[in-house]
Amino acid sequence: MTGRITLPAILINAALILFALTTIFPMIWVIYNSLKSTAAFSESIFALPSDPTFRAYVQIFEVGTVWTAMWNSLFYAVASTTLIVLLSYCIAYVLARFEFPGRAAVFSFFILGLLLPIPALLVPVFMQYRTIGILDTQFTLLIPYTAFGLSLAVFLMEGYIRKIPVELDEAAHVDGASLFTVMFVIVFPICRPIVATVALLSFLHSWNEFAFATTLIRDESYKPIPLWLRTFGGQYATDYPALMAGMVLASVPIIVLFIFFREKIVEGFAGGAVKA
Numbered sequence: 001m002t003g004r005i006t007l008p009a010i011l012i013n014a015a016l017i018l019f020a021l022t023t024i025f026p027m028i029w030v031i032y033n034s035l036k037s038t039a040a041f042s043e044s045i046f047a048l049p050s051d052p053t054f055r056a057y058v059q060i061f062e063v064g065t066v067w068t069a070m071w072n073s074l075f076y077a078v079a080s081t082t083l084i085v086l087l088s089y090c091i092a093y094v095l096a097r098f099e100f101p102g103r104a105a106v107f108s109f110f111i112l113g114l115l116l117p118i119p120a121l122l123v124p125v126f127m128q129y130r131t132i133g134i135l136d137t138q139f140t141l142l143i144p145y146t147a148f149g150l151s152l153a154v155f156l157m158e159g160y161i162r163k164i165p166v167e168l169d170e171a172a173h174v175d176g177a178s179l180f181t182v183m184f185v186i187v188f189p190i191c192r193p194i195v196a197t198v199a200l201l202s203f204l205h206s207w208n209e210f211a212f213a214t215t216l217i218r219d220e221s222y223k224p225i226p227l228w229l230r231t232f233g234g235q236y237a238t239d240y241p242a243l244m245a246g247m248v249l250a251s252v253p254i255i256v257l258f259i260f261f262r263e264k265i266v267e268g269f270a271g272g273a274v275k276a
Contacts (some may be wrong), residue, residue, distance in 0.1 A: 006249075009221055019237070025080065029046075030244045030247055030248060031046065031244075031248055032048055032049055033049075033240065033241060034056050034057070034241055034244040034245040034247075034248055035049045035052040035053060035056070035241075035244075036049045036052075036053070036056075036241050037051075037053055037137075038239060038240070038241055039040060040188035041240050042092060053242070054166060054177075054232055056239075056241040056242040056244070057237050057245045057249075057263060059242050059245075060242060060245050060249060062204045062210055063231060065220060065223075065228060065231065066228065066246075066249075068220075068221060068223075069166050069223055069225050069227070069228035069250040070226060072222055072223060072224045072225075073187055073224040073225040073250075074173075075138070076142065076145060076206050076207075076224055077202075077206040077207045078143050078153055078203070079142055080142055080146050080149060080202060080206045081149075081199050081203045081206060082151060083142070083146045084145075084146055084149040084153050084199075084202045084216050085195055085199055085202070086151070087146070087150060087153075087200055088153035088154045088157050088187065089149055089157055089183075089191070089196060090155030090183070091110070091150070091154050091157075091158075091160040091194070092161055093154075093157075093183055095107050095154070096158050096162040096167065097161070097169065098159040098180065103147070105217055106225065107158070108187060109171070110150060110151045110154040110155065111151065111155060112151075113148065113150065113151030114151045114155070114252055116148075116151060117213065118148065118211055118212075122212070123217045125144060125212070125215070125216070126215050133219050135216060135217075135218070136216075136218055136219040136222060137222070140216050140217060140222070141206075141209075141212060141213060141216060141217065141224070142214045144216075145205070145206045145209065145212070145213070149201075149202045149205060149206070152198075152201065153198045153201075153202065156194055156197060156198055157191070157195075158200065159247075160193075160194040161187065161191065164187060164190055164191075168186060168187070169182050169186070170266065172186050177260075179267060196261045197262075198225065200258065200261055202255065203254075204254055207224075207225070207250075208226060208250075208254075209224075209229070210226040211225065211229050211276075213226055214226075214227055216276055225246075225250045226250075229243060229246045229247065231246075232246065251259035
């Protein structure tokens with residue numbers, strides 16, 4: 001039996017298609033404007049390129065700092081994501097499996113991190129870093145990236161682990177398994193969907209983060225991709241095609257990761273976002 005096409009269904013689908021177009025169009029706009037010359041871009045920012053050119057992409061790789069920026073972003077993203085996944089899993093396991101005085105307060109402490117506005121913390125963090133003397137190092141950004149990524153990660157992980165039957169842990173303990181074995185050999189593989197979700201969200205945040213990077217990093221050798229994109233902006237003029245080509249280049253790793261892990265991400269959200 002086939003469903004009838006009704007007016008409400010048509011309106012809902014039309015609204016969803018319109019929303020999808022408004023989401024997709026900015027990326028398409030960036031891509032085709034990156035294929036323009038500076039003069040063509042100045043003539044019209046919405047017109048399709050009449051004479052496509054890869055000059056902007058060639059210019060990107062002529063700027064030698066692009067490889068350094070790519071490496072820095074990759075290092076910050078991979079290192080902070082690894083720390084967030086390991087720390088949030090351990091914290092979430094303890095919160096989900098053990099009852100102890102102050103458990104609710106500890107969980108609330110991490111949830112509170114979701115409510116803190118990052119701009120309000122930039123000055124205090126900068127003052128602390130300057131006092132300690134850890135500005136402009138390879139590891140400067142790992143602390144804030146990891147610290148501010150834990151709140152959402154713990155929330156998602158704790159909800160997912162709580163849905164796993166505790167009898168699984170008890171049976172393993174009866175068989176002589178240690179706490180480490182239960183956590184990382186038995187329970188952790190079951191958490192792969194939520195781990196993939198947390199990993200991608202953490203990687204995405206670290207890769208695109210700008211506020212802490214521009215506040216704590218001044219040395220060109222440690223600047224990530226978001227700061228490197230400012231290379232194409234001058235005091236009086238900005239090379240927009242080159243800037244957009246850089247944005248396309250910076251988007252590629254995230255798009256590739258999402259394509260490969262999209263099913264795990266959806267599964268992780270469905271299992272971890274709703275508390276049992």
